[in-house]
Amino acid sequence: MGLGVPAFPLTIVSHVLGVVATILVLVWVVNFRGGLAWDADNKQLIFNIHPFLIVFGLIVHGGEAIISYKSLPLKKEVKKLVHLGLHGAALVLGIIGIYTAFKYHNESGIANLYSLHSWLGIGVIVLYGIQWIYGFVIFFYPGGTPDVRRFSLPWHALFGLFVFVLAVGTATLGFLEKLTFLESSGLDKYGTEALLVNFTAIVTILFGVFIVLSALADAPAAAAADDYEAI
Amino acid sequence: MGLGVPAFPLTIVSHVLGVVATILVLVWVVNFRGGLAWDADNKQLIFNIHPFLIVFGLIVHGGEAIISYKSLPLKKEVKKLVHLGLHGAALVLGIIGIYTAFKYHNESGIANLYSLHSWLGIGVIVLYGIQWIYGFVIFFYPGGTPDVRRFSLPWHALFGLFVFVLAVGTATLGFLEKLTFLESSGLDKYGTEALLVNFTAIVTILFGVFIVLSALADAPAAAAADDYEAI
Structure with missing residues (x-):
């Protein structure tokens, strides 16, 4: 984009926002929602794994992978x-995170796959998997021809950013959906927990913004030359 | 981004998706939600102006402005x-669209500004207004110096795309929020209306995707040279 801005300070802000988003989502599910559990009589504890793994797993690991x-x-x-490793971890943690949402629904008698959040979530994880496999085959093993790599690289970067932005947007839908359910059940609309969830969503969006800015910013000159040679 | 793809076919797809999104949101509010009204005893008819003006006004006009x-x-x-004119229309229609949400809330005794959708919506319209005024002053009247224009142009384009993507994401939150309220009041989660609203949201997202792709794609050679001279 020719922004003329070095990536380094933007990557620092990204790391900080990723840590803050992870802490905020943990504070929410542990301090306000009773904690995390794989098996429990209180099925909400199973649900709580879902936002934690999506934010810390899919989005923070995925964002860090993008700017690595x-x-x-x-x-x-x-x-x-x-x-490759961070995106692989993001994909696996994201799949487990989605599985816990189904597990919570199934053990609680809640319908699956009716909401826009769930539809887009399935779309994100499928596209993420396709992108990871394509990247593995073309850029890692066995590797495409130099022509295929050169053609693929800008599309790999653009499609990766698209899936990442869609993941952040889908997580935002999830925060709104869960909070709307809680408020329908009596949670104070202007209370501490409501503010915490909304701010967690906003920090997650800001993390996404700084990851995209870092990806568009100028790499250190040596690294950029290195990238070009190693396509 | 060096994608090597001409913009023209992508802009055609964008126009079609914009028309389809507008039709779908109209079918929803007119055929399923009783139609539109500025003043009515049935306050839902006032609300119905909101999604129509946001989709047709802010997002479709804003998207068309971006790819003009x-x-x-x-x-x-x-x-x-x-x-300039399409973005101005998008901004004015967006402000009226947001006003109708407040009008509906106030006349129905519903709380304002507690949800993530409302927070982000206010953020979008404020940023949209700042972006429009900055563009007017620097690129139209009185106009910045050539150095200021050259420095501003990539940031103007990037910030504009950011605000547009945030607008599409915020509209998506609105579709999910309204549908969640309706489903909490008994609307069939897998019924015709629920599917219509979710598909309208997905078409709106696809419109956003094709607008961004059109903006990143290569302009016709003559137009690109023209742009460069006229910064």
Whole structure:
């Protein structure tokens, strides 16, 4: 985009926002919603795993994977492994996170897959999986021809940013949906918990904004040359 | 981004999706929700203006404004007027659309400004207004110096896309919020209306995706040269 801005300070802000989003979602599910459990009589504790794994797993790991080329002072091949590994972790944690939503619904007799949040969530995880497999095959093993890599790289970056933004948007829908249910059941609309959930959503959106800005910003000159050679 | 894709076919898809989104939201509020009214005993008819003006006004007009440089075979100065005018229309219709939400709440005794949708909506319209005024002053009248224009242009484009994506995301939150209220009041979660609202939201998201793709795609060569000269 020719913004003429170095990526480094933007990546620092991204790391901080990712840590803050993770802490806020943990404070919510632990201090306000009773904590996390894989098996429990109180099925809400099963649900609580869902927002934690989506924010900390899918979004924070996915965001850090996106900016790994801009934020780590390592050799290109090592950064590629970090990129692949973090996205793999994000995908696995995201799948487990989605599974816990189904587990909570099924054990509580709640309908599945009727809401826009659930539809987009399934879309995100399927696209994330396709993107990861395509990246693995073309850029890692066995690897495409130089022509295929050169053609694929801008589309890989653009599609990756699209799926990431869609993931952040879908998480935001989830925060709103859950809070709307809680407020319908009597939770104070202007109370501490409502404010906490809304601010957690806003910090998650800001994390997404700074990840995209970091991805668009200029890499250090040496790293950029390295990237170009290693396509 | 160097995608090497011409903008023209993407702008055609954008126009079609904009028309479809507008029709779908009209079918929803007219055929399922009783129609539109500025004053009515049935306050829901006042609310119905809100989604229509946000989708048709803020988002479709705003999207068309963004791609006007890529989609219109006109001289640069005319396209700039169209860009400014469509964004101005989007801003005014968006403000009226937000006003109708407050009018509906106030006449129905519903609380204002507690939800994430409302917070982000206020944020979007404020940022949209700031962006429009900045664009007017720097690129139209009185106009910045060539250096200020050259520095501002990529940021103007990036910030504009950011506000547009945030507007689409906030509209999506609105669809989910309204449908969740209706379903809490007994609307069939898998019924025709629920599917219609979810598909309207998905078409609105796809409209946003194709607007961003059109903005990133290559302008016709003559138009691109024209743009560069006329910064």
